[in-house]
Amino acid sequence: MSSRHAQLAEQFNADEARTNWHDQTLWWVRQKRDRAANTLPEWEQLRQWASDIKDHTLSNLHAYLLEFEKNALANGVFVHWAKDAEEHNRIIYDILQKAGVDRIVKSKSMLTEECHLNPYLQKKGIDVVDTDLGERIVQFREEAPSHIVLPAIHLKKEDVSDTFHEHLGTEKGNNDPQYLTHAARLHLREKFIQSDIAITGVNFAIAETGGIVVCTNEGNADMGAHAARVHIACMGFEKIIPKAEHLGVFTRLLARSATGQPITTYTSHFHRPAPGKEMHIVLVDNGRSRQLGREDFRNSLKCIRCAACFNTCPVYRRSGGHSYHTAVAGPIGSILNPNLDMKANADLPFASTLCGSCSNVCPVKINIHEQLWKWRQVISAEGLTDPSKKMGMKLMAWVLARPAVYRFAGKAARWVTANLPFLVKNKTWNPWFKQREMPEAPKQSFQEWYKKQQRS
Amino acid sequence: MYTVGLFVPCYIDQFYPQVAISSLQLLEKLGCKVVVPLNQTCCGQPMANSGFASLSKGCDANFIQNFGELDYIVCPSGSCTLHIKEHLHSEQFPEKATLIQQRIYELTEFLTDVLKLTTFKGSFPHRVGLHNSCHGQRGLHLSSMSELVAPVFSKPADLLKRISGLELLLPERSDECCGFGGTFCVFEESVSVKMGKDRIREHEQNQVDIITGGDMSCLMHLEGILKRKKSPVRVMHIAEILNDGYE
Amino acid sequence: MSSRNQILEAIKNAQPAIKPLPVLDYTVVTPIKELISSFEQFVKAVGGRVQLVDQSAALAQEIENARLEGKLILNRLNGLSSMDEISPDLTELEKLDRVYIRGSLGVAENGAIWVSETSMGNRILPFIAQELVLVLREEELVPTMHDAYQHIRINQEGFGVFIAGPSKTADIEQSLVIGAHGPVALTVLILKSGLAVPV
Ligand code: SF4
Numbered sequence: 001m002s003s004r005h006a007q008l009a010e011q012f013n014a015d016e017a018r019t020n021w022h023d024q025t026l027w028w029v030r031q032k033r034d035r036a037a038n039t040l041p042e043w044e045q046l047r048q049w050a051s052d053i054k055d056h057t058l059s060n061l062h063a064y065l066l067e068f069e070k071n072a073l074a075n076g077v078f079v080h081w082a083k084d085a086e087e088h089n090r091i092i093y094d095i096l097q098k099a100g101v102d103r104i105v106k107s108k109s110m111l112t113e114e115c116h117l118n119p120y121l122q123k124k125g126i127d128v129v130d131t132d133l134g135e136r137i138v139q140f141r142e143e144a145p146s147h148i149v150l151p152a153i154h155l156k157k158e159d160v161s162d163t164f165h166e167h168l169g170t171e172k173g174n175n176d177p178q179y180l181t182h183a184a185r186l187h188l189r190e191k192f193i194q195s196d197i198a199i200t201g202v203n204f205a206i207a208e209t210g211g212i213v214v215c216t217n218e219g220n221a222d223m224g225a226h227a228a229r230v231h232i233a234c235m236g237f238e239k240i241i242p243k244a245e246h247l248g249v250f251t252r253l254l255a256r257s258a259t260g261q262p263i264t265t266y267t268s269h270f271h272r273p274a275p276g277k278e279m280h281i282v283l284v285d286n287g288r289s290r291q292l293g294r295e296d297f298r299n300s301l302k303c304i305r306c307a308a309c310f311n312t313c314p315v316y317r318r319s320g321g322h323s324y325h326t327a328v329a330g331p332i333g334s335i336l337n338p339n340l341d342m343k344a345n346a347d348l349p350f351a352s353t354l355c356g357s358c359s360n361v362c363p364v365k366i367n368i369h370e371q372l373w374k375w376r377q378v379i380s381a382e383g384l385t386d387p388s389k390k391m392g393m394k395l396m397a398w399v400l401a402r403p404a405v406y407r408f409a410g411k412a413a414r415w416v417t418a419n420l421p422f423l424v425k426n427k428t429w430n431p432w433f434k435q436r437e438m439p440e441a442p443k444q445s446f447q448e449w450y451k452k453q454q455r456s
Numbered sequence: 457m458y459t460v461g462l463f464v465p466c467y468i469d470q471f472y473p474q475v476a477i478s479s480l481q482l483l484e485k486l487g488c489k490v491v492v493p494l495n496q497t498c499c500g501q502p503m504a505n506s507g508f509a510s511l512s513k514g515c516d517a518n519f520i521q522n523f524g525e526l527d528y529i530v531c532p533s534g535s536c537t538l539h540i541k542e543h544l545h546s547e548q549f550p551e552k553a554t555l556i557q558q559r560i561y562e563l564t565e566f567l568t569d570v571l572k573l574t575t576f577k578g579s580f581p582h583r584v585g586l587h588n589s590c591h592g593q594r595g596l597h598l599s600s601m602s603e604l605v606a607p608v609f610s611k612p613a614d615l616l617k618r619i620s621g622l623e624l625l626l627p628e629r630s631d632e633c634c635g636f637g638g639t640f641c642v643f644e645e646s647v648s649v650k651m652g653k654d655r656i657r658e659h660e661q662n663q664v665d666i667i668t669g670g671d672m673s674c675l676m677h678l679e680g681i682l683k684r685k686k687s688p689v690r691v692m693h694i695a696e697i698l699n700d701g702y703e
Numbered sequence: 704m705s706s707r708n709q710i711l712e713a714i715k716n717a718q719p720a721i722k723p724l725p726v727l728d729y730t731v732v733t734p735i736k737e738l739i740s741s742f743e744q745f746v747k748a749v750g751g752r753v754q755l756v757d758q759s760a761a762l763a764q765e766i767e768n769a770r771l772e773g774k775l776i777l778n779r780l781n782g783l784s785s786m787d788e789i790s791p792d793l794t795e796l797e798k799l800d801r802v803y804i805r806g807s808l809g810v811a812e813n814g815a816i817w818v819s820e821t822s823m824g825n826r827i828l829p830f831i832a833q834e835l836v837l838v839l840r841e842e843e844l845v846p847t848m849h850d851a852y853q854h855i856r857i858n859q860e861g862f863g864v865f866i867a868g869p870s871k872t873a874d875i876e877q878s879l880v881i882g883a884h885g886p887v888a889l890t891v892l893i894l895k896s897g898l899a900v901p902v
Contacts, residue, residue, distance in 0.1 A: 043605040052725035081707035134874035177875040209858040219870035219885030226827035248849035262813030272861030293717030353637030356594035360603035380507030401514020403495035436680025446473035
């Protein structure tokens with residue numbers, strides 16, 4: 001009966017101390033975000049601008065993409081179009097082959113995770129090195145990132161220490177983050193220098209100038225892109241914004257929402273390849289045009305991947321990114337992934353209490369919790385929910401539409417709870433009762449009481 | 457004098473009648489004429505939130521039949537009120553549905569916004585922790601939300617603070633969800649319970665006697681956890697406290 | 704049909720009726736009056752150091768002193784000390800202890816500094832050195848990112864970057880470590896207003 005997310009979440013919760021740590025650490029990030037937001041009295045106005053700019057862009061995307069392409073080409077950048085993950089991966093492989101390169105460095109790009117680029121390239125014998133520290137850690141462990149901004153947030157420093165001991169030969173049992181980070185620094189700086197091709201993601205692509213902006217704290221995107229001969233930037237086409245001026249709005253929101261920093265350490269603007277070098281931009285659809293056509297879900301494409309909705313989500317904090325079994329976890333993942341594969345991800349819109357905190361923190365004002373509700377309707381209409389759940393709901397609806405039946409059923413339910421408690425107080429078939437007592441069944445309902453009052 | 461229809465959510469009717477009785481008595485003490493339509497059942501939320509909004513037509517029709525003629529509808533649940541406000545739908549009587557959506561109030565907002573209750577006679581000498589239900593707070597805006605950069609306010613807290621002897625305490629995370637979430641509480645049992653335990657821990661740190669709130673569903677979930685661990689902390693719906701405290 | 708045209712066609716069919724582009728009225732933006740103190744506060748908050756310089760000679764002297772100490776210095780400041788050539792060999796650059804680069808604009812609300820490709824000489828320079836020193840004039844501070852984007856033209860050169868503090872990460876248990884892949888330290892030298900310096 002329990003869904004994939006629920007099962008994985010239950011496993012996550014088996015270690016309560018660790019769950020507490022995960023919850024508290026991410027809550028701390030949420031608090032940093034709150035403090036940063038509260039330093040700007042115009043915060044809500046900025047969110048509104050960001051939302052309106054993105055809404056406008058989505059409504060004029062065709063024209064903006066053409067404008068972007070024209071300007072990027074004029075800048076001497078190669079522009080590629082990929083309709084799906086497979087084409088995206090092939091385009092990259094072709095560039096690698098033409099350059100005769102068999103090892104690359106890659107900075108964080110959730111798109112390449114979504115397209116499963118790493119396993120694709122590795123199968124073809126390419127050595128892919130993820131250079132974001134968190135991503136390198138999970139790559140060594142052959143795990144997926146569990147958070148789009150903090151990829152290794154599910155791990156403790158002891159785990160990282162073990163992993164680095166195994167892969168980088170660090171001192172066993174030395175758990176000092178400073179020491180471990182330094183070891184990764186030495187290891188990765190060597191990789192940057194050796195690599196001919198670097199792949200990066202894209203935070204914003206500016207139609208007006210044909211350039212892209214990449215934001216990192218570690219400097220890994222820059223180390224990679226500037227050391228390499230060829231820079232490939234991969235982006236979902238929704239990263240477009242119309243004008244350079246709009247970067248003022250988005251850069252003010254992004255880091256504050258993500259980590260509470262006033263801005264990321266590096267906000268890098270790439271327009272033309274460096275002399276003698278090559279720059280490629282891959283524009284990817286992979287289901288995005290389908291999502292754009294879904295009126296109720298289109299504005300999920302406004303997302304700037306800040307992960308504020310992850311950090312605030314009480315369910316995410318207590319179930320971990322891997323419980324969402326997709327590249328992009330958390331609340332936003334739960335409204336994006338059903339578009340990619342409705343059946344495989346039918347559980348995700350239900351992995352929420354619809355508390356609405358996600359929509360409130362979202363810097364581009366995506367109505368995430370309302371979309372979760374709407375996906376539930378779509379998924380049920382498609383027949384992708386548990387048949388027994390559907391039967392139960394049908395029965396319930398039938399009862400609740402008939403006042404007399406309802407009164408009888410209510411009485412029966414209370415009678416059963418009071419007189420045959422073993423039917424209800426059963427941990428096997430009543431998940432409520434596993435860790436919670438049932439409410440006491442009162443002798444009379446309110447309506448029964450009220451009728452008696454009226455008579456007397 | 458206001459004539460108000462009392463909408464009693466189905467689970468309150470069946471399992472927490474004292475909440476409805478308190479609401480009724482409180483409204484009467486405050487001078488309202490209270491009408492209780494006797495064929496009311498449920499707002500339809502359990503189906504809709506499970507993805508079966510299509511199955512709530514019967515509930516919608518029944519709701520309109522029971523409440524279509526009233527000027528004010530008051531409900532001691534933020535969640536059910538929000539559901540009606542957002543999702544009540546009728547092909548046959550669309551205007552009636554819209555009118556109901558404008559006329560329905562959650563109990564505390566009715567007290568603060570319509571009755572404009574400012575003075576409060578009576579007392580309730582207990583340490584009380586307030587649980588903000590998400591639907592009441594983020595849905596109906598009964599209080600400000602910690603995520604937004606906006607002035608701070610709280611309709612339920614305003615009412616509670618007026619009761620003499622009542623010591624109001626907010627948990628550290630003042631508006632985190634308790635994890636009830638409708639069918640979420642059984643389909644995502646482990647996360648649901650963990651969320652509830654964490655809310656309770658913060659209230660216990662405040663050494664409260666009672667946890668209150670505007671939604672009995674959240675409180676039922678918290679009560680289940682409290683009772684299992686045999687905690688001395690009780691839950692009480694805000695209507696019960698207000699009614700007890702109002703002479 | 705090419706993928707490009709298929710995608711564009713699909714987008715054309717899927718996109719909704721046009722919605723207006725908002726007019727950004729910057730009068731709602733909270734003004735920052737004390738630019739220099741705000742800037743200083745944020746550079747520190749993001750892990751950097753600020754030093755006010757009131758004599759250009761002092762700066763030239765500092766560079767010379769560092770050289771004398773045996774540090775591997777690369778100076779990109781035109782007219783102060785001597786300007787150094789940039790080796791094309793990355794393993795050489797990787798060893799640099801410190802580089803001096805001219806920034807062109809500082810942002811008071813977050814401590815970020817705009818650095819253009821020309822002043823870097825080589826794009827990798829501000830990232831690869833162990834320590835980065837950026838030089839700004841006091842007059843080059845603006846209040847917010849909105850102002851910054853009005854002053855710079857992002858596509859004037861092939862590459863440009865806002866740098867706020869040394870490189871950092873918190874990927875291990877959210878504990879902040881300064882010095883991820885880029886510089887382990889950032890110093891911003893602010894030349895006092897009216898100072899006659901060649902840079
Ligand atoms: S949905 Fe909003 S809050 Fe979540 S990652 Fe995207 S932009 Fe950030």
